[in-house]
Amino acid sequence: IKHPLQNTWTLWYYEPDRNKSWEESQREITSFDTAEDFWSLYNHIKTASELRQGSDYSMFKQGIRPMWEDDQNKYGGRWLINLEKKQRVTDLDNFWLEILLCMIGEAFNEYSDDVCGAVVNVRTKGDKLGVWTSNADSADSVMEIGRKLKERLRITSKTTMGYQVHKDTMVKAGSQTKNTYTL
Numbered sequence: 001i002k003h004p005l006q007n008t009w010t011l012w013y014y015e016p017d018r019n020k021s022w023e024e025s026q027r028e029i030t031s032f033d034t035a036e037d038f039w040s041l042y043n044h045i046k047t048a049s050e051l052r053q054g055s056d057y058s059m060f061k062q063g064i065r066p067m068w069e070d071d072q073n074k075y076g077g078r079w080l081i082n083l084e085k086k087q088r089v090t091d092l093d094n095f096w097l098e099i100l101l102c103m104i105g106e107a108f109n110e111y112s113d114d115v116c117g118a119v120v121n122v123r124t125k126g127d128k129l130g131v132w133t134s135n136a137d138s139a140d141s142v143m144e145i146g147r148k149l150k151e152r153l154r155i156t157s158k159t160t161m162g163y164q165v166h167k168d169t170m171v172k173a174g175s176q177t178k179n180t181y182t183l
């Protein structure tokens with residue numbers, strides 16, 4: 001039999017389309033709830049570094065849409081990892097896979113329930129990885145999730161990680177958003 005996961009996860013794909021709104025451009029691909037089905041999906045699709053620039057993958061718990069406005073996201077924020085351009089070849093795909101495995105493997109111990117999902121933004125100006133949590137005010141939860149991420153991704157001080165509250169990002173989208181926590 002297949003190995004069941006604690007949660008069901010949904011993969012979304014975003015590609016910019018001038019004829020559609022941002023929300024309409026978010027496409028739900030498929031959901032899975034076993035380790036085997038995760039791997040067959042992962043091995044079937046392009047890696048993040050193979051996507052067109054401007055595209056995103058998002059993987060969220062089933063029922064949570066990959067957007068600030070979702071009830072599960074609106075009081076939360078994200079741990080954001082900004083990559084250097086050259087890290088697309090060396091780190092992007094490894095970091096993204098490691099984040100996916102942390103999530104489906106519930107690696108954040110008692111704080112795994114606060115994890116909503118993760119987003120990878122493939123951008124000319126530098127790729128970004130975000131892990132979204134549901135409550136920006138739970139400092140211990142946010143910090144423990146950040147610490148575990150840093151550990152599992154083996155992120156050194158070279159790569160910065162900051163936690164941004166979605167409410168702040170929404171109003172400052174495009175310019176620099178302040179980090180409420182940093183690691």
Ligand SMILES: CN(C)c1nc(=O)c2c([nH]1)N([C@@H]1O[C@H](COP(=O)(O)OP(=O)(O)O)[C@@H](O)[C@H]1O)CN2C
Binds near residue numbers: 174
């Ligand atoms: C419901 N709704 C409209 C809505 N809900 C959302 O949740 C949401 C958006 N809109 N986003 C839009 O994408 C632009 C680029 O952000 P980016 O994170 O791709 O980053 P770049 O500026 O492309 O690097 C954002 O400026 C925002 O317009 C982003 N976003 C998460």
